[in-house]
Amino acid sequence: MFEISEYQDIIDKINKIRSYGLNKMLTIPQIAILGDQSSGKSSVLEAITKLSFPRNIETCTRFATQVSMRRSERIEMSAYIEDEPEFNERYSAQDTEWDINTIVSEANRILCSDVEISEKVLEIIISGPTTSPLTIIDLPGYINTTIDGQSKNIVKTIREINTRYINDSRTIILAVVPAN
Known part of the structure; x- marks a missing residue:
């Protein structure tokens, strides 16, 4: 069995490889949070990451x-959206x-200005000396019907986004159901 320091050394090497853009070649597990809309997925994400995510209906x-999440000597945080250089520059590692x-x-403003659900991904990267190495994804919640003003394609789009993660062999599914 690995000692904690050996495990951390392996994770550090994997992160170094990822920094060269080779992460698509690696099959590192990730956790995807799946469930119906308003089932508590963001609350589960918040409990695991210790970050406070918005939970109101508009967001x-x-x-x-x-x-x-990655371990490093310095506490840093950044955010990234593919093909959004202005956003990426504003939220580069700090x-x-x-x-x-x-x-x-x-x-949300950038990705959903002209669509209800975006297929793009917001990546938030957090590192620090006590951060546990983990990749976790909060996905749009499943809905069965649309309300007035919503596109009929929204149900299909959500299913397609979530199915991509479900079909990824490195994804561990964390299913969330409401307790009420």
Whole structure:
């Protein structure tokens, strides 16, 4: 069995490889949180990551949010959205912690300005000396019907996004159901 320091050394090497853009070649496990809309997925994400995510109805999860936690000597936090250089520059690695609500709200404005659900991913990268190495993804909640004003394609789009993660062999599914 590995000692904690040996495990951390392996994770550090994997993160170094990831930093060179080779993460698509690695099959490192990730946890995807799945469930119906308003079932408590973001609360589970918050409990695991110790970050405070928005939970009101206007900011329900409308795109995948990947939280990549890594161990490092310095506390840093950054956020990234593919093909959004202005956003990426604003939230590049800093010695300070950004407000998650601000990041998610801005990502929501950018990604969902002309669509109800975006297929793009918001990646939040957190590192620090006590951070446990983990990748966890908050996915849009399943809905069965649409309400007035919503596109009929929203149900299909959510299923397609979530199915991509379900079909990924490295994904561990964390199913969330409401307790009420």
